Amino acid sequence: MSGHPWRIGSRFWLVSAPLILSGLLCTVSLLSVAQAQERREREPNGVYAERRAKIAAEVDGPVILWGYTGREESAQTYVFHQEDGFYYLTGHNEEGAGLIFLPAAKNGSTNDNWTGPREMLFLPPKDPAKEKWNGVRTAPSDPEIQARTGFATVEAFPEMRATVERLAKLYPTLFTILPYEKENGGYPHEKAVVEWLQLVAPQAKLKDVRQQINALRQIKSSGELAFLQKAIDLSLDAHLEAMKTMRPGLYEYQVGAKMVEVHAWGGSEAEGYAPIVGAGPNSTALHYDKLDRKIADGDIVVLDVGAQYAGYTADITRTIPANGKFTPRQREIYSIVLGAQNAALAMLKPGHNVCKKGDNSAYKVSYDYINSHGKDLHGKPLGQYYIHGLSHHIGLDVHDPGEYCAPLRPGMVITVEPGIYIPEENLGVRIEDDVLITESGYKFLSERLTRDPDEVEKIMAAAAKQRAKESKKGDD
Ligand SMILES: [Mn+2]
Numbered sequence: 001m002s003g004h005p006w007r008i009g010s011r012f013w014l015v016s017a018p019l020i021l022s023g024l025l026c027t028v029s030l031l032s033v034a035q036a037q038e039r040r041e042r043e044p045n046g047v048y049a050e051r052r053a054k055i056a057a058e059v060d061g062p063v064i065l066w067g068y069t070g071r072e073e074s075a076q077t078y079v080f081h082q083e084d085g086f087y088y089l090t091g092h093n094e095e096g097a098g099l100i101f102l103p104a105a106k107n108g109s110t111n112d113n114w115t116g117p118r119e120m121l122f123l124p125p126k127d128p129a130k131e132k133w134n135g136v137r138t139a140p141s142d143p144e145i146q147a148r149t150g151f152a153t154v155e156a157f158p159e160m161r162a163t164v165e166r167l168a169k170l171y172p173t174l175f176t177i178l179p180y181e182k183e184n185g186g187y188p189h190e191k192a193v194v195e196w197l198q199l200v201a202p203q204a205k206l207k208d209v210r211q212q213i214n215a216l217r218q219i220k221s222s223g224e225l226a227f228l229q230k231a232i233d234l235s236l237d238a239h240l241e242a243m244k245t246m247r248p249g250l251y252e253y254q255v256g257a258k259m260v261e262v263h264a265w266g267g268s269e270a271e272g273y274a275p276i277v278g279a280g281p282n283s284t285a286l287h288y289d290k291l292d293r294k295i296a297d298g299d300i301v302v303l304d305v306g307a308q309y310a311g312y313t314a315d316i317t318r319t320i321p322a323n324g325k326f327t328p329r330q331r332e333i334y335s336i337v338l339g340a341q342n343a344a345l346a347m348l349k350p351g352h353n354v355c356k357k358g359d360n361s362a363y364k365v366s367y368d369y370i371n372s373h374g375k376d377l378h379g380k381p382l383g384q385y386y387i388h389g390l391s392h393h394i395g396l397d398v399h400d401p402g403e404y405c406a407p408l409r410p411g412m413v414i415t416v417e418p419g420i421y422i423p424e425e426n427l428g429v430r431i432e433d434d435v436l437i438t439e440s441g442y443k444f445l446s447e448r449l450t451r452d453p454d455e456v457e458k459i460m461a462a463a464a465k466q467r468a469k470e471s472k473k474g475d476d
Pocket residue numbers: 001002315392415417432
């Protein structure tokens with residue numbers, strides 16, 4: 001689970017009006033963002049080149065993509081986050097870039113009349129005045145730009161238009177990411193790119209390359225697995241800290257703040273999604289993100305909080321008792337969710353799926369487990385309170401591309417997250433872990449943090465004891 005904020009865009013309409021605002025320049029918040037945007041780490045250039053080559057082998061026309069422009073959002077708190085497909089193919093995390101690559105040569109011949117480069121990266125020209133505000137950006141005129149970006153040809157973004165015009169004379173079909181639906185899907189970015197292509201190359205037929213990119217993204221490279229593991233490890237550290245910190249009287253946002261601090265301190269550049277800390281009645285709201293309840297004695301608390309590292313996002317949920325001790329009813333429901341998760345885990349291997357129905361479905365196994373254990377207050381089975389799917393892919397997006405009913409394959413990284421939410425009892429429980437599908441089954445990437453209710457209580461009791469000792473020391 002997790003709500004993924006619609007992340008597009010940029011922070012600074014301010015830079016377009018520096019003169020008007022020069023009087024405000026002394027604020028610390030403006031100056032503190034003067035930094036380049038590239039991520040903590042990235043994969044070697046060859047990995048991105050290999051992905052482009054794979055896509056190029058599947059198309060019969062140029063692939064033309066824009067990264068985010070940096071003007072998609074006006075929020076001052078926004079930190080630039082590249083469009084995922086563009087990042088996946090370039091590793092470039094700065095605004096205003098463009099990418100063109102051409103179909104692969106067939107039978108050793110390119111079989112077309114294009115004599116220009118087969119791959120081009122377009123970047124905004126060097127702009128020293130703007131860099132005083134936003135920090136240094138990668139520019140086409142930078143020394144060793146080819147080695148840095150992995151592109152033999154790096155040109156100024158304004159050149160992209162003339163290149164597309166020339167290509168459109170030679171190729172009847174151009175590939176880009178088409179919006180999901182004509183009117184609203186992919187708004188505003190994908191729509192803007194398509195409108196631009198229609199303007200620049202009105203005669204060209206546009207075809208969608210989303211499926212080809214999404215298919216590749218489902219199988220993770222070793223570099224992606226390393227970044228995901230780092231994001232998961234930081235998230236587990238944060239969840240353990242939350243278990244130790246949790247007590248009645250704290251606000252949900254305080255627990256969330258503690259977890260975010262652990263992520264940031266460990267090198268996470270952002271959260272993968274808005275943190276969910278839902279106590280008592282809020283435990284039954286799947287994407288609860290208000291975090292304003294004072295946690296009460298007896299509350300159950302759902303913590304769905306995941307770090308992002310180098311662009312890759314973990315998705316981890318633990319559910320714990322606010323006062324350190326599950327009530328018998330909370331423990332009963334918790335144990336059913338845990339049993340369902342274990343039953344689902346046992347189903348994970350290549351060829352199986354997380355579809356809503358069918359014999360090979362890990363979802364169905366988890367649903368049947370929940371529906372055949374325990375009852376609600378009216379004696380009814382609990383399946384009706386399992387209101388979401390079992391699993392989704394994670395990666396650059398917390399909800400990475402993937403089909404629920406497609407067979408699992410080695411190299412996929414997915415969540416396993418059954419849950420039961422009974423509003424009538426103010427009782428929601430979700431347990432969410434991240435796993436890598438392997439040749440023979442799965443690797444449990446988030447196993448380090450216990451799911452055992454006895455262990456959770458032990459950790460919380462030890463922390464409470466330590467707190468009492470420290471506060472006594474403080475009193476002396
Ligand atoms: Mn999830």
